Amino acid sequence: MQFGTHVLQLDVEAETNHIVTLMRQIIQQDFRRRGAVVGLSGGIDSATVLGLAVRAFGAERVLAVMMPEKASSPVSEAYALQLAAKFGVQAIKEDLTAGLEGLGCYARQDEAVRSVFPDYDPAVDKIKLVLPGDLLERGSLNVYSLSLTGADGVEQRRVLPVAAYLQIVAASNMKQRSRMLMLYYHAEQRNYAVIGTANRNEHAQGFFVKYGDGGADIQPIQHLYKTQIYQLAHYLGVTQEIIARTPTTDTYTAECSQEEFYFRLPFEQMDLIWYGLDHDIPAADVAAALQISPQQVEHVYRDLAQKSRSTEYLRAKPLMVR
Incomplete structure (x- = not known):
């Protein structure tokens, strides 16, 4: 069969059942935890993970935690609340602004910005x-x-x-690390596990914060491309507002899509090219499927490989010196 978008199509029912079964086994049997805590951002990834957690443990054993700070979009909280209500999950809000101010997050970021724009x-x-x-x-x-x-x-x-x-990124990474701290507070208070929301694009290309959003007890969608997350979201009943929303960083005060901040391509193009790279598909075959040139595919192949190499330390476990 000719290479094309069909290679990314999931059997969503089978994939959901597979993930849910492993979540139950790992969290309840291996970790001896009673339920799940999910950081709910109002985006597609955390929404999909929330749906999987509800399937695995029931709504009564899932807690959704919204963690805005002063740069967050109010739309994120509204969408998160709407989804939690649909799934019947308790949702609580933890505003991190005061804590981040105490850590100097905003002052350090502003100092770096003024070195460029006085x-x-x-x-x-x-x-x-x-x-x-x-x-x-x-x-x-x-x-x-x-x-x-x-x-x-x-x-x-x-x-x-x-x-x-480096200073801007180091300061803004405090936001993700503070969120993980808050998630573990609520998880430990209930003897629950923290469920990560990173997808394959984020994990393999380094679009996450080490010991921030990259830290969790289990990562149920880390093996899936972004376009496959949308397939699961439709199947799980994620609200249309979240599915239609452009994925954003929700980190800085100006609206910023994940495409312009990091990935540089629409996910529909990037995922198919990345699949081609993963499976040694000739650039000419990928180009034909996307109606672009082989040279353009090679540009993306190099970018994906470079991002993976340069962020390898983020995925590395702490090393023991003996």
């Missing part, structure tokens, strides 16, 4: 980090720019010096 005013200016969006055309390096949109709606972009980039 007149930056966090009260009115919106910021985000973005990569070049022309991966198919040029295969350019993953060099970040800082985008600042003022009160007048005018956007400016400047390439980030290494020191400023």
Whole structure:
């Protein structure tokens, strides 16, 4: 059969049953935990994981925790509440703003932003980090720019010096690590397990924070491509608002899609190209399926391989020195 999008199609019922069975076995039998805690962000991944957890343990043994901070979109909380109500799951809100202020998260981030935009005013200016969006055309390096949109709606972009980039990322990573701390509080209080929400795209390409959203007791969707998560979401009954929502980072004050922040391609294209790379499919066959050139496919092959190599330390377990 000719290579095409069919290679990513799941038997959603069988896949759901497989994941649910393993979740029960690992959490109840191996870990001796009574239920599940899921950080519910209002995005497709955590929504799908919540649906799987409800299938595995029943709504009465699943807790959804929303953890906004001052840069979070209010839409995220609204969608999370709507989904929790549909699935019959208790949802609680933990606002992390005060804790992050105490840790210096915002002050450290603002300091780095002002090294690039000296007149930056966090009260009115919106910021985000973005990569070049022309991966198919040029295969350019993953060099970040800082985008600042003022009160007048005018956007400016400047390439980030290494020191400023590292400081902004280090400060914003406090958000993910604080969320994991909160999830484990609620899990330990109930003798529950923390369920991770990372998909294959995020884990293999390093789009996660070590000991932040990368830390959990079990990762039930880590083997699935993003487009396959959508297939499961439809089957599990995730609300249409979440399914239709553009995946975002929800980390910076300006709206920022995961595509412009990290992946640089729509998931429909990237997943098929990545499948081709994983299964040694010639670039010409992948290109024919997507109606692009083999050279464009090779650009993506190189980008995927480079991201995997450069983020290997994120996936490494702590090493023992003897």
